[in-house]
Amino acid sequence: MNKEEIISRTIDHVKQTLVNAEGGHDWWHIHRVWKTARHIAAAEKADELVVALGALLHDIADSKFHNGDETIGPRMAREWLQSLQVEEPVIEHVENIITHISFKGGNHHQPFRSKELDIVQDADRLDAIGAIGIARAFSYGGFKNRLLYDPAVPTNLNMSKEEYKNNNAPTINHFYEKLLLLKDRMNTATGKELALQRHAFMESYLKQFYGEWDGER
Incomplete structure (x- = not known):
């Protein structure tokens, strides 16, 4: 099976698997991450198959929707790629991408x-910021x-992995506990460049939000 067919069949598989997923973690999230990852990979000269499969399968079973189980995603990806007879080094690399892509509070090795x-990781993080x-x-x-x-719930920038996983603070807190941190945690030159405008948009949004919240706008 050639690379194009592997990717095409994986797209169909992911679409089917995530047909009823929450709107922020559905096929269209995967599609955007995949497209962005391809764009970055072209500039960074990486293994295009590994990047494509890593992007397409990175949220095949997000632990947030599986009782915090961080093993199910890599396992499902491996089983799928084995069914396509993908080479073991590629499968192992994709497994590692899925295992290590998550933010998890940002305070872990x-x-x-x-x-x-x-x-x-940059492509996934870019989809977490901006509009x-x-x-x-x-x-x-x-x-x-x-x-x-x-306003009475403070942000927490020093959460452990478990605290971050179980955090149920208001959504605005999430901007400070994750989203606004991502610009400075991009890995690639392309990712860093793309993050700048999206970060600025979030800052502008928050200024507008607080103005409306206080009845000033």
Whole structure:
């Protein structure tokens, strides 16, 4: 099976698997990450197949929707790629991308590194900021029945992995606990460049939000 067919069949598989997914983690999220990852990979000269499969399968079973189980995503990806008879080094690399892509509070050591992981991670993080990122944050906040904002709830920038996983603070707090941090955590030159405008848009949005919240705008 050639690379194009592997990717095409994986697209169909992901679409089917995520048909009823929450709006911020559905096929269209995968599609945007895949497209962005391809754009970054072209500039960074990475393994295009690994990047494509890592992007397409990175949220095949997000732990947030599987009782916090961080093993199910890599396992499902491996089983799928084995069914396509993909070479073991590629499968292992994609597994590592899925295992290590998540933000997880940003306060943990990432033992695996590769150019391909850097690219997919940047693409995923870019989809978490800017206009789309704002929409996704409030979509997930609604899914979890979180408040929009509560001035009495402080942000926490020193959460452990477990604290971050179980955090149920208002959605506005998420901007400070993750989204506004991502610009400075991009891995690639292309990712850093793309993040600048999206970051600025979020800052502008928050200024408008607080003005409306206080009745000043």
